[in-house]
Amino acid sequence: MLPGLWWLLPLLCLSIPLLCMRRLGLAGLLLGASAMLLFFNLQLSWLAILPSKASEHTIAGQVVEFEQSEYGPRILFRLRQLDEQHLWPAPLLRLYLSPSLSLTRWFAGQEIQGRARLKPLHAVANPAGFDRERWMLGQGITATGTVQLAQLSSPHAGPHWRDRWVATAEPLLAKLEQGAVLNALVFGEQHAISSATWQAFRYGGIVHLVAISGMHIALAAALGWGLGRLLAIPLSATVLSRWLPPACALGLSGFYVLLSGASLPTQRAFYMLCLWLGLRLLACRWSHWRIWWSTLALMLLGSGWSLFNSGFWLSFLAVALLLMLSLWWRRPGLWRLQLGMLYGLLPLQIALFDGQGLLALPINLLAIPFFTLLLIPLSFFSALWVPVWPTLAYAGFWLCDQLLSPAISGLVWLTSRFDGWFVLSARQQQHLWLGWALPIVWFFPGGRSLVCCLLFAQLCLFIQPAPGWQLHVLDVGQGLSVLIQQGTRGIVYDVGDRFPGGQSLAESVVSPMLQYQGIRQLDYLIISHDDRDHAGKWRWLEQQWPVHHLVSSAALHRAQRTCLAGVKERWGELTLSWLWPLTVVTGKENAHSCVLLITDGRFSVLLTGDLPARQESELIRRGQSPVTVLLSAHHGSASSSSLAWVQATRPQWVVHSAGYANRWGFPRAEVVARFNSVSSSQMTTADTGAISFTFGDESVAVTAWREQGPWYHRIEAWLGRD
Structure with a gap:
């Protein structure tokens, strides 16, 4: 904490x-x-004055940025006043616009007053998958919400100069096949790049070339330096000839930092450039490492949120590796640099993304010279002419497009035929980190002894016995998804929600969790009923993973099985007993939920979907017995978990899979009170994140991810609200 x-x-x-x-x-x-x-x-x-539950407030502040997202228009907002209370320092919020405000013209710098429904920063928390809380903190965002009403204090204010520049360039780029990629390459606007292209960049390991970074700023500085040298020729006899090249280099690179959106990697490069040029002009000699450390300190002092920004650490570590490689080899070739960067960045890459692109080395050997020497200078030069001479700018962009299109087509073809992204499970990551450290500790004093220790640790990992069967209740917000695991085999019960923008929890949470846990095959994919927050994008998951049995109460697929009460089957060391429904149903209603009892003879788990109280009564009549772990029906709704059901099941642990600050108030207070009456230990995924139960011979180990994860997953506890 x-x-x-x-x-x-x-x-x-x-x-x-x-x-x-x-x-x-x-x-x-x-x-x-x-x-x-x-x-x-x-x-x-x-955040101490902001209630933990979403609530409406009077707000006043300034628009920092407006963007169109797949979930609708939204703004980054600097909050100056909350309920007429002045805030210092002013926090940064991400606010979506209600439908009534979606047609309003929003520009950076506008002052607004209005009402918004706000809640503290919160996202799903799981051992694997995208950590949205860390990403948002890396942008400085500490709360989210929706603007209900707003009044612009400066309604006639126009867009920022950068917005006008980008708006002028977008029609030119829209005519080109790779216009979205060029928009990202020049202006840092990445929202229009298709998911297929992003996947190709990721698998090919060249995301760093598309994201504006230090290389772009260095090229702008070099161009400015050359321009300054030309301007200084007629002034060779004056003091200006000495100051003009660095001034032009700083001016042009600083301008490009602002034009590209001032991302953290570009700020890092610009600060390093300022230090280096300042020391050069003052005739001070600092080592490259001293400049590196000084820039790191300046960036962190300027904004501590950089600590959570993956681009910040990848950028700084990449520069540090370049410095070390230049000391190791006087003039390292491109392949040595790439090999050293791949090896040096591997632990951070695995820690941030749980995987590594296998094609990164060969593709970067070709892509880096192509981007550095040709594409980036040409696109940058074209961008400079956008407001002055659009025709010339378009000609430059067109030439970039002609060069880029075959390259991206080849990259997409290559990555689609070769699975270039290797995902590692938790155990594989442990082996990799130990193996990664072996060549390094060899050169330490007493390195051979350290190598022997690492090899012994590797051996211990290999012979470590596998844990007993496990139940993982995933944090999927307002929805449900459960993974039951025996070694490398798994059962998935429900897959969470899907969203209007096309994304789903099956992609962002369920599949990464299967990979992280080392699951190789899904023996069962169970969809309790055809509700969006349970069924989500089940078909996508079935296509990505080998599924032996698809089971549901709804008619999802011709090859599926229907869950029916009375059916029992063995799955490894476990017995699966289907308790509901009694007959074939449509699977469209909560009352049609598949109810599954899983037991090893000592411990048992009961999965109930959204089963209402009336159907619970029927299960009681049929002889429902106590269980070890119960997933509360319908996320803790008062329409389920009747007192009779609670007394019949008497669970040792109850898990409520519910969204943070959900508008229904799940789990309801009366439901929590009912389970308290039988002394059940209760956990809600919104508070604990993903929950794992490991069943041994005599005991059950319980792990809540938010308690094991980093401190920013426990801000509510820090505020004293737990």
């Missing part, structure tokens, strides 16, 4: 003696930790 402000006192008391002893490195580290602690406490303190 995030330490409180009182930790500042011991940190400062320790740093002062170190400063007096001239231990500047350690003292600087403690002072930096103090600054980060102060930053996060100040930035998050305003």
